[in-house]
Amino acid sequence: MEDWRRIDIDAFDPDSGRLTLEDMRPPYGSHVSLQELQPKISQLRSAAASGDFKTAVQIAMSDPPYSADDATKFQYLLAVLEVLTQVRQHDISTILGQLSLEQQDVLVKYLYKCMSIPEGQKQGGILLSWFEKLTQEFGVGPIVRYLSDKNTV
Template sequence: MDNFRKIDIDQFDEDVLLETELYEPYPLDPAQALDDAKQKAAAVRSSLSKGDIPGALGTILEGVPYGPNVEDAKTLTLQTLVTILNSTKSSDVSNIVKALSQDQQDTLMKYIYKGMGMPGWGDVSGSVLLGWHEKLTEAAGIGCIVRTLTDRRTV
Protein backbone atom coordinates (compact mmCIF):
# COMPACT_ATOMS: atom_id res chain seq x y z
CA MET A 1 0.00 0.00 0.00
CA ASP A 2 2.81 2.47 0.81
CA ASN A 3 4.91 1.75 -2.30
CA PHE A 4 3.47 4.72 -4.14
CA ARG A 5 5.27 7.05 -1.69
CA LYS A 6 8.67 5.70 -2.72
CA ILE A 7 8.33 6.57 -6.40
CA ASP A 8 10.41 9.53 -7.58
CA ILE A 9 7.93 11.28 -9.86
CA ASP A 10 10.49 13.89 -10.89
CA GLN A 11 12.27 11.30 -13.02
CA PHE A 12 9.22 11.25 -15.31
CA ASP A 13 8.94 15.03 -15.57
CA GLU A 14 10.74 16.60 -18.52
CA ASP A 15 10.51 20.10 -17.07
CA VAL A 16 12.16 19.36 -13.72
CA LEU A 17 14.76 21.95 -12.79
CA LEU A 18 18.05 20.46 -11.65
CA GLU A 19 20.34 22.21 -9.19
CA THR A 20 23.18 22.00 -11.71
CA GLU A 21 21.14 24.20 -14.05
CA LEU A 22 20.72 26.98 -11.49
CA TYR A 23 24.37 28.04 -11.17
CA GLU A 24 27.84 27.20 -12.38
CA PRO A 25 29.44 24.34 -10.45
CA TYR A 26 32.25 25.10 -8.03
CA PRO A 27 35.45 25.07 -10.12
CA LEU A 28 37.64 23.13 -7.66
CA ASP A 29 37.37 19.48 -6.73
CA PRO A 30 36.82 18.66 -3.02
CA ALA A 31 40.52 18.07 -2.24
CA GLN A 32 41.59 21.33 -3.89
CA ALA A 33 38.78 23.21 -2.15
CA LEU A 34 39.90 21.85 1.24
CA ASP A 35 43.54 22.82 0.54
CA ASP A 36 42.40 26.32 -0.45
CA ALA A 37 40.34 26.60 2.75
CA LYS A 38 43.35 25.51 4.83
CA GLN A 39 45.56 28.12 3.15
CA LYS A 40 42.96 30.81 3.82
CA ALA A 41 42.66 29.70 7.45
CA ALA A 42 46.44 30.06 7.87
CA ALA A 43 46.36 33.52 6.27
CA VAL A 44 43.49 34.53 8.55
CA ARG A 45 45.37 33.36 11.66
CA SER A 46 48.36 35.42 10.52
CA SER A 47 46.16 38.50 9.99
CA LEU A 48 44.46 38.05 13.36
CA SER A 49 47.81 37.79 15.13
CA LYS A 50 48.69 41.18 13.62
CA GLY A 51 45.31 42.63 14.64
CA ASP A 52 44.16 43.04 11.03
CA ILE A 53 40.53 41.96 11.35
CA PRO A 54 39.30 43.66 8.13
CA GLY A 55 42.09 41.94 6.19
CA ALA A 56 41.26 38.58 7.74
CA LEU A 57 37.58 39.00 6.94
CA GLY A 58 38.34 40.05 3.37
CA THR A 59 40.57 37.00 2.92
CA ILE A 60 37.98 34.50 4.09
CA LEU A 61 35.08 36.06 2.16
CA GLU A 62 36.81 35.90 -1.25
CA GLY A 63 36.19 32.81 -3.36
CA VAL A 64 34.21 30.86 -0.78
CA PRO A 65 33.37 27.20 -1.50
CA TYR A 66 29.78 26.44 -2.50
CA GLY A 67 27.81 23.51 -3.78
CA PRO A 68 27.09 20.02 -2.52
CA ASN A 69 30.46 18.26 -2.86
CA VAL A 70 32.81 20.47 -0.80
CA GLU A 71 31.37 20.08 2.71
CA ASP A 72 34.78 19.81 4.47
CA ALA A 73 35.97 23.07 2.91
CA LYS A 74 32.68 24.78 3.79
CA THR A 75 32.95 23.63 7.41
CA LEU A 76 36.55 24.82 7.75
CA THR A 77 35.65 28.17 6.20
CA LEU A 78 32.75 28.57 8.64
CA GLN A 79 35.00 27.73 11.60
CA THR A 80 37.56 30.27 10.45
CA LEU A 81 34.92 32.94 9.96
CA VAL A 82 33.46 32.30 13.41
CA THR A 83 36.94 32.76 14.87
CA ILE A 84 37.12 36.18 13.20
CA LEU A 85 33.65 37.17 14.40
CA ASN A 86 34.39 36.09 17.97
CA SER A 87 37.70 37.97 18.10
CA THR A 88 36.22 41.28 16.96
CA LYS A 89 35.23 43.99 19.43
CA SER A 90 31.57 44.86 19.11
CA SER A 91 32.44 48.56 18.78
CA ASP A 92 34.49 47.82 15.62
CA VAL A 93 31.86 45.77 13.81
CA SER A 94 30.06 48.70 12.13
CA ASN A 95 33.19 50.12 10.54
CA ILE A 96 34.39 46.71 9.38
CA VAL A 97 31.04 45.85 7.80
CA LYS A 98 30.80 49.19 6.00
CA ALA A 99 34.25 48.65 4.47
CA LEU A 100 33.18 45.37 2.81
CA SER A 101 32.00 45.19 -0.80
CA GLN A 102 28.39 44.23 -1.53
CA ASP A 103 29.40 40.69 -2.53
CA GLN A 104 31.41 40.29 0.67
CA GLN A 105 28.48 41.58 2.73
CA ASP A 106 26.14 39.08 1.06
CA THR A 107 28.59 36.24 1.68
CA LEU A 108 29.00 37.28 5.30
CA MET A 109 25.21 37.23 5.70
CA LYS A 110 25.13 33.68 4.30
CA TYR A 111 27.66 32.55 6.89
CA ILE A 112 25.83 34.34 9.70
CA TYR A 113 22.64 32.48 8.78
CA LYS A 114 24.52 29.22 8.49
CA GLY A 115 25.99 29.80 11.96
CA MET A 116 22.54 30.60 13.35
CA GLY A 117 21.27 27.31 11.94
CA MET A 118 23.84 25.38 13.97
CA PRO A 119 23.01 26.02 17.63
CA GLY A 120 25.47 24.57 20.08
CA TRP A 121 28.03 23.91 17.37
CA GLY A 122 31.64 24.67 18.24
CA ASP A 123 32.18 28.18 19.51
CA VAL A 124 29.26 29.75 17.68
CA SER A 125 27.77 32.36 19.96
CA GLY A 126 24.24 33.45 19.21
CA SER A 127 24.78 36.91 20.65
CA VAL A 128 27.87 37.47 18.48
CA LEU A 129 26.03 36.36 15.35
CA LEU A 130 23.01 38.51 16.16
CA GLY A 131 25.26 41.51 16.79
CA TRP A 132 26.97 41.06 13.43
CA HIS A 133 23.59 40.52 11.76
CA GLU A 134 22.28 43.78 13.20
CA LYS A 135 25.29 45.82 12.08
CA LEU A 136 25.36 44.15 8.67
CA THR A 137 21.66 44.85 8.10
CA GLU A 138 22.16 48.49 9.10
CA ALA A 139 25.04 48.88 6.65
CA ALA A 140 23.82 46.75 3.72
CA GLY A 141 20.07 47.09 4.09
CA ILE A 142 17.29 44.58 3.65
CA GLY A 143 18.48 43.84 0.11
CA CYS A 144 21.40 41.91 1.58
CA ILE A 145 19.00 39.56 3.33
CA VAL A 146 16.90 39.10 0.19
CA ARG A 147 19.95 38.37 -1.99
CA THR A 148 21.22 35.90 0.60
CA LEU A 149 17.95 34.00 0.84
CA THR A 150 17.39 33.83 -2.92
CA ASP A 151 20.93 32.80 -3.94
CA ARG A 152 21.09 29.09 -4.74
CA ARG A 153 24.83 28.85 -4.07
CA THR A 154 24.89 27.61 -0.48
CA VAL A 155 27.93 28.06 1.71
Protein backbone atom coordinates in the same frame (compact mmCIF):
# COMPACT_ATOMS: atom_id res chain seq x y z
CA MET B 1 -8.54 15.82 -30.74
CA GLU B 2 -6.25 15.63 -27.72
CA ASP B 3 -6.80 17.61 -24.62
CA TRP B 4 -5.25 20.96 -25.61
CA ARG B 5 -4.23 21.68 -22.01
CA ARG B 6 -1.74 18.81 -22.07
CA ILE B 7 0.06 19.72 -25.31
CA ASP B 8 3.76 20.53 -24.86
CA ILE B 9 4.01 23.64 -27.02
CA ASP B 10 7.76 23.91 -26.40
CA ALA B 11 8.21 20.72 -28.41
CA PHE B 12 6.95 22.58 -31.49
CA ASP B 13 9.26 25.57 -31.06
CA PRO B 14 12.68 24.94 -32.66
CA ASP B 15 14.23 27.81 -30.68
CA SER B 16 13.22 26.51 -27.27
CA GLY B 17 16.40 24.99 -25.97
CA ARG B 18 15.86 22.11 -23.63
CA LEU B 19 18.02 22.24 -20.54
CA THR B 20 20.50 19.42 -20.27
CA LEU B 21 22.13 18.13 -17.14
CA GLU B 22 25.29 20.05 -18.07
CA ASP B 23 23.29 23.31 -18.29
CA MET B 24 22.07 22.83 -14.73
CA ARG B 25 25.51 22.42 -13.15
CA PRO B 26 26.63 25.33 -10.96
CA PRO B 27 28.60 28.04 -12.77
CA TYR B 28 31.44 28.13 -10.28
CA GLY B 29 34.70 26.30 -10.85
CA SER B 30 35.88 22.85 -10.05
CA HIS B 31 35.73 21.08 -6.72
CA VAL B 32 37.85 22.67 -3.98
CA SER B 33 39.65 20.37 -1.57
CA LEU B 34 40.69 21.09 2.01
CA GLN B 35 44.36 21.02 0.97
CA GLU B 36 43.71 23.80 -1.55
CA LEU B 37 41.81 25.80 1.06
CA GLN B 38 44.35 25.39 3.89
CA PRO B 39 46.57 28.34 2.80
CA LYS B 40 43.56 30.65 2.79
CA ILE B 41 42.48 29.42 6.24
CA SER B 42 46.03 29.96 7.54
CA GLN B 43 46.14 33.46 6.03
CA LEU B 44 42.76 34.26 7.57
CA ARG B 45 43.82 33.04 11.02
CA SER B 46 47.18 34.82 10.92
CA ALA B 47 45.51 38.13 9.98
CA ALA B 48 43.10 37.69 12.89
CA ALA B 49 45.91 36.74 15.28
CA SER B 50 47.83 39.90 14.36
CA GLY B 51 44.73 42.01 15.07
CA ASP B 52 44.02 42.93 11.45
CA PHE B 53 40.36 41.92 11.55
CA LYS B 54 39.38 44.06 8.56
CA THR B 55 41.72 42.06 6.32
CA ALA B 56 40.72 38.77 7.96
CA VAL B 57 37.02 39.38 7.31
CA GLN B 58 37.68 40.50 3.73
CA ILE B 59 39.73 37.35 3.08
CA ALA B 60 37.01 35.21 4.63
CA MET B 61 34.24 36.79 2.55
CA SER B 62 36.16 36.76 -0.74
CA ASP B 63 35.75 33.73 -2.97
CA PRO B 64 33.99 31.34 -0.56
CA PRO B 65 34.36 27.59 -1.30
CA TYR B 66 30.95 27.01 -2.89
CA SER B 67 32.12 23.94 -4.79
CA ALA B 68 33.72 22.16 -1.82
CA ASP B 69 32.32 19.11 -0.09
CA ASP B 70 30.48 19.49 3.22
CA ALA B 71 33.46 18.59 5.43
CA THR B 72 35.67 21.18 3.74
CA LYS B 73 32.95 23.82 3.95
CA PHE B 74 32.56 23.05 7.66
CA GLN B 75 36.29 23.52 8.33
CA TYR B 76 36.21 26.85 6.53
CA LEU B 77 33.04 27.82 8.42
CA LEU B 78 34.77 27.18 11.74
CA ALA B 79 37.67 29.43 10.68
CA VAL B 80 35.21 32.18 9.66
CA LEU B 81 33.34 31.79 12.95
CA GLU B 82 36.61 32.11 14.84
CA VAL B 83 37.39 35.39 13.08
CA LEU B 84 33.90 36.86 13.46
CA THR B 85 33.81 36.14 17.19
CA GLN B 86 37.20 37.79 17.81
CA VAL B 87 36.14 41.19 16.46
CA ARG B 88 35.26 43.77 19.11
CA GLN B 89 31.75 45.27 19.06
CA HIS B 90 32.85 48.80 18.18
CA ASP B 91 34.96 47.58 15.22
CA ILE B 92 32.11 45.79 13.45
CA SER B 93 30.65 48.90 11.80
CA THR B 94 34.07 49.95 10.50
CA ILE B 95 34.68 46.53 8.99
CA LEU B 96 31.21 46.42 7.42
CA GLY B 97 31.83 49.77 5.74
CA GLN B 98 34.82 48.25 3.91
CA LEU B 99 32.91 45.27 2.43
CA SER B 100 31.78 45.11 -1.18
CA LEU B 101 28.23 44.11 -2.13
CA GLU B 102 29.27 40.51 -2.79
CA GLN B 103 31.15 40.30 0.50
CA GLN B 104 28.07 41.58 2.35
CA ASP B 105 26.00 38.82 0.79
CA VAL B 106 28.57 36.18 1.71
CA LEU B 107 28.68 37.53 5.26
CA VAL B 108 24.92 37.06 5.59
CA LYS B 109 25.32 33.46 4.41
CA TYR B 110 28.00 32.80 7.00
CA LEU B 111 26.03 34.48 9.78
CA TYR B 112 22.99 32.31 9.10
CA LYS B 113 25.13 29.19 8.76
CA CYS B 114 27.08 29.92 11.95
CA MET B 115 23.85 30.45 13.88
CA SER B 116 22.63 27.04 12.75
CA ILE B 117 25.53 25.03 14.20
CA PRO B 118 26.16 24.36 17.93
CA GLU B 119 29.55 26.11 17.86
CA GLY B 120 27.92 29.26 16.52
CA GLN B 121 24.97 29.08 18.88
CA LYS B 122 27.39 29.40 21.79
CA GLN B 123 28.49 32.72 20.26
CA GLY B 124 24.96 33.81 19.35
CA GLY B 125 25.17 37.27 20.90
CA ILE B 126 28.22 38.23 18.86
CA LEU B 127 26.73 36.87 15.65
CA LEU B 128 23.49 38.74 16.29
CA SER B 129 25.52 41.93 16.77
CA TRP B 130 27.07 41.39 13.35
CA PHE B 131 23.64 40.77 11.90
CA GLU B 132 22.13 43.83 13.58
CA LYS B 133 24.87 46.18 12.43
CA LEU B 134 24.77 44.72 8.91
CA THR B 135 21.04 45.39 8.60
CA GLN B 136 21.40 48.88 10.10
CA GLU B 137 24.14 49.70 7.61
CA PHE B 138 22.75 48.11 4.44
CA GLY B 139 19.08 47.37 5.09
CA VAL B 140 17.44 44.11 4.07
CA GLY B 141 19.09 43.92 0.64
CA PRO B 142 21.76 41.37 1.65
CA ILE B 143 19.09 39.20 3.30
CA VAL B 144 16.89 39.24 0.21
CA ARG B 145 19.85 38.32 -1.98
CA TYR B 146 20.74 35.53 0.45
CA LEU B 147 17.23 34.10 0.22
CA SER B 148 17.30 34.08 -3.57
CA ASP B 149 20.86 32.71 -3.99
CA LYS B 150 21.37 29.01 -4.67
CA ASN B 151 25.03 28.95 -3.63
CA THR B 152 25.54 27.63 -0.12
CA VAL B 153 28.44 28.03 2.26
